[in-house]
Amino acid sequence: MGEGIDNIEQAITIDDPFNYLINLLRLQPDHEALGDAVVTLTPHQAAHIFELTDRRGADFLDRTTQCPANFAEPGVVDERSCLWALGSGGNYERAIVLDSPINKDEWQSLTMGGQGVVKEHVALGFGLDLGQVNSTQTRDDEFLSSLSGELYQANLSAAYRNSGFGVTFVAAGAMGNYETVRHVQVDGFEQTYSSFDGVATNVADVGELPAFSDKTIEFEGINGFATADAQIYALNPRLRLSYSAGAGGFEAMGFIDLDGHLMYTPERTETGVGLANLTYPEMLQTAVTVTPGIELSVAGQLDNALSSRRSPALA
Secondary structure, eight states: OOHHHHHHHHHHHHTTTTTHHHHHHHOSSSSEEEEEHHHHHHHHHHHHHHHHHHHHHHHHHHHHHSSOOOSSOOOOOOOEEEEEEEEEEEEEEESSSSSSSSEEEEEEEEEEEEEEEEEEEEEEEEEEEEEEEEEEEEEETEEEEEEEEEEEEEEEEEEEEEEEEEEEEEEEEEEEEEEEEEEEEOOOEEEEEEEEEEEEETTTTEEEEEEEEEEEEEEOOOEEEEEEEEEEEEEEEEEEEEEEETTEEEEEEEEEEEEEEEEEOOOOOOSSSGGOOOEOOOOEEEEEEEEEEEEEEEEEEOOSSSSEEEOOOOO
16 A cells, blocks of 8 residues: 555655645554545445446346236236336345445336337337435445435337247436535644754853754644536447247246446546545446346236236346
């Protein structure tokens, strides 16, 4: 860590105000205090904005790839027109790994969608989602940072299904507006030193003597909250190849999802903690994932008018 501070110091000029922060870190009383200060300077939410948005995007695609359960005609795949809406919520928590911060996400969303059969075996669909998200990072029960706001998602889909075989393509986009908050705490310190004040004259039996006095200089620490408004834009296309088969009330569908992930965040600058404010450059993140899975449907008739269905998905 000391070498890293040296590298930063060598990269800036001697009159750069950032030197003040470097000196605060150098003069922390021990390794533990230095480590705690560096942890609060770390923008944990900066990377998590991508993970959170991507996870919500994948869940949106899973919900809107096809019509929800049809209790009148149970099955994991069907060819029908539908219009639906549902509310949902949940949380995700990643616990401590080698003293890393604890990350907790919570979300609520209203999702709606529709599918229309335009010709035999061919359907077109859409999906819309309005979500509220909140993510908090803590360490040893102390607040580090948070990310909260709205995430808007929409998609269009086209599907072909015939004799159990299916091909579905979904083009989904998302826009998120988040407020980021980061708690920064770098303790200040006092330094006492002896100052040469000049030469005292007319000293009895001596004549002249150098004069010294003890002085104290105080370096104020940094303690506050750095805030910024962050935007993220995402494009998440999905190609699904599937095959379903069943007998009686049992049906199974195997599938392979090929997902593209493209996310972009514009540049943003924090305010609130002076020298410790950070500027985040614009960033583009891309990835491709392949996910195989199987979905099972078991249906049983309760009476002449009702049926039940259980459809666990393994992916």
